[in-house]
Amino acid sequence: MEIGWLLTEAQRRARGEFAAFVETQVVPYADDWDRQEAIPAGFVADLAGRGYLGGLVPAEHGGPGLDQITFGLLSEALGTGCAAARSVLTVHGMVIRAISRWGTAPQRDEWLGRLAAGSTVAGFALTEPGAGSDAAAIAATARRDGTGFVLDGVKRWVTYGRRATLFLVFARLAGRDAAFLVERDRPGLVVAPIDGLLGARASMLAELRFQHCRVPAAALVGRPGFGLSTVAADALELGRYSVAWGCVGLAQACLDATVRYTGQREQFGTRLSGQPLVQRMVADMVTGVAAARLLCYQAGRLREAGAPESVPATWVAKYFAADRAFRTARDAVQCHGAAGCSDAHPVQRHFRDAKVMEIIEGSTELQQTVIAGSAYRLRPDRAGAA
Amino acid sequence: MTGVPPPELRSQIRSFILGYTGQPELADDRDIFTSRLVNSLFAMQLVLFVENQLGVTVADADLDLDNFNSVEAITSFVERKRRGDAGR
Secondary structure (H helix, E strand, C coil), rough: CHHHHHHHHHHHHHHHHHHHHHHHHHCCCCCHHHHHCCCCCHHHHHHHHCCCCCCCCHHHHCCCCCCCHHHHHHHHHHHHCCCHHHHHHHHHHHHHHHHHHHHCHHHHHHHHHHHHHCCCCCEEEECCCEEEHHHHHHCCEEEECEEEEEEEEEEEECCCCCCCCEEEEEEEEECCCEEEEEEEECCEEEECCCCCCCCEEEEEEEEEEEEEEEEEHHEEEECCCCCHHHHHHHHHHHHHHHHHHHHHHHHCCCCHHHHHCCCEECCCEEEECHHHHHHHHHHHHHHHHHHHHHHHHHHHHHHHHHHCCCHHHHHHHHHHHHHHHHHHHHHHHHHHHHHHHHHCCCCHHHHHHHHHHHHCCCCCHHHHHHHHHHHHCHHHHHHCCC | CCCCHHHHHHHHHHHHHHHHCCCCCCCCCCCCCCCCCCCCCCHHHHHHHHHHHCCCCCCCHHCHHCCCCCCCHHHHHHHHHCCCCCCC
């Protein structure tokens, strides 16, 4: 469903620019990036040079200060071309968000300009071998040492970790969760590439190993005890929002490819587009993409307004968009038949990427648990009780 | 919003928390976190509520559970911020 009528003139214009960029700079190369399991540094520099990568950096710190809807449209556009490229935008934006919102004035002054320019690219280091959806189980530690802190532990699945030069790292400080900004070249930090992923293969994941890694006192973001519930949670909300829009883009790309392919492919003397069972799949794709996009738009409007309702709205949007992205990609492969199983067609990449979307930034099962829990808390027989 | 007198402010905060928990009532001094009335996912919604509905900015220096763990604590925090007191 077209949502142009819901957008401002500036948002419509930005969307057109994003689409043209993705069509010429992402789509022709994304399959190669997937095979090579890497995004060219030059592409990320281009993303930064256009003001896209650091789009969320506020104007007072040298960024474009994109509104939430425009940032969502950017995530959607990148999602149509390459989930890995969208992932880099997402995590970079998450760290920008954390520093903008919870960083000290010196931290904002030191980092936001660089994150806007792309001279620093950021990674988000929360997940550990023993702490995935259960983020509270993180075991990495920080201890005070002289005027700073010493970090120890392992972080896994860090998007763009192979190349990022700044990491937002979560660790336990005297038993309380805390967030730290750690430069890649800090002694005691080893970055190990992770290869062989199912999807989003070009997102250049890495494992970070901290061994007596010393950081200054100024590296602490927010207050100890609020690293997870506030700094990480806030950043993850943004991440969830960006991934949701990316899923809309991924599903749209699958829908477009399916309509194109089935409109040309003939079997049994007729085009696939004339087959009722194919039409059913296409109808579900159209409906799913339209609904997901509207849920993302709703979440974006609420986020822009700073409304508390933006939090549950974003969970619903991410859950639905990821679910529909996977269903749409699955059906797109089905409609393409053997061709859809070949890497000559991007639908197989979208299918693998869509599976990853159901896991990152809150697994589908975690979203279901939270959404259902909310429904039970607010069940109708309790309405008006407050 | 900023001119809301304390009793109404307290009531507004209580209503917001009850709206999340679905519970019928809530004592003003009850610790909403240690009593597990809310979970960590509520924290961001609470911050957004305080900022956008009550009109005060929550800075990193304000991140202290003592500012947010009960209706009474949140009311006191908002009143202090409105008076221009920095942190606790």
